[in-house]
Amino acid sequence: MLSHVLPSAQGMDFWEIAPENWIPMGGKYQKILRQFTEQNTFVCHGLSLSIGSPDPLDVNFVKAVKGFLDEHHILFYSEHLSYCSGNGHLYDLMPIPFTEEAVKHVVQRVKQVQDILERPLVLENVSYYAAPGQQMTEQEFTLSILKESGCMLLLDVNNIYVNSINHRYDASQFLAAMPSDKIAYGHIAGHYDEADDLKVDTHGADVIEPVWQLLQQAYELHGVFPTVLERDFNIPPLTELLSEVTHIKQLQQAAALANVSKRLA
Structure with a gap:
């Protein structure tokens, strides 16, 4: 896909890719990607970090992301302020309860991720269609995460x-x-x-x-x-x-x- 799109869309300031789609790839696919990342600016937007999950953080996955970012000289790794796993992957972005307890939980996990990545995590404000157990507004919750974790915002x-x-x-x-x-x-x-x-x-x-x-x-x-x-x-x-x-x-x-x-x- 990249080999078809990039040559036809010159003048773009940067491109965004999902690391999950590329980390398992080897051989010629990694070589092709490296050619593009050497010639263009890329950021990564993840799909499966599940920062708000009750499951333990997948440390091995975060380390793989770290290696991918370093290999391709990618500064920003963004993810969703949500979760997508609980006793297995849910394959959807679920809303984190807007509570003080959830803030503490997410902040601790963000700091753990940032320690591994050796760069700030960038979190996206997400769309949501239900707010279970809501004690704070979306705005209050988002601002608390940004302030207490030191992460950045994908707006x-x-x-x-x-x-x-x-x-x-x-x-x-x-x-x-x-x-x-x-x-x-x-x-x-x-x-x-x-x-x-x-x-x-x-x-x-x-x-x-x-x-x-x-x-x-x-x-x-x-x-x-x-x-x-x-x-x-x-x-x-x-x-x-x-x-x-x-x-x-x-x-x-x-x-x-x-x-x-x-x-x-």
Whole structure:
């Protein structure tokens, strides 16, 4: 897939890959990947760390990720602020209870991961559709994890929009509350409209205008940060995807100019 896409999409600032898809690969596949990582900037976005799981941390897996990051000179390893295992893998992202006990549990695991990786872990604010045992808001929970663990934030703008509709909170207020100095990079994607009050984060559609507007707000509030366009299925022709990437760059350029103008005013 990389060998088909990368040569046709020159000018990209960076690419994101899942380490789980590449760590087991050997031989020519690792050689091909090394060629690309030597010529392009990559980040890793994991799928199975399960940072909030009640199961013991898979230390051997984290060590394998560490080796992969070092081998390919990849700085950022991001994961989801959720869990996907409990007596076996669940193959879905489950919501961590928003409680003080869960904060302590996650923080301890994040610190353990960071000690092994020898770099900050980057955690993504995730979409969720139920909040079992909730004692804190999503915002309070996220901020507590960031503050107490020392990890960084992968700011997913579409997830903020989806959650704001599903759980009835102000997306702009949530966005403004995130600490600018913790944002490593961002995600933007499309979603599915199940109903007026139920949005499902699918990465299977074009980004809609309210999400573009929220991304613009994010750049204005926090400064311009690297941003990945996610698309997992219903993949259109590459030219259509590149037009959305171009839109990201246009928003970044506009925000950068606006921020300079403010400083000069």
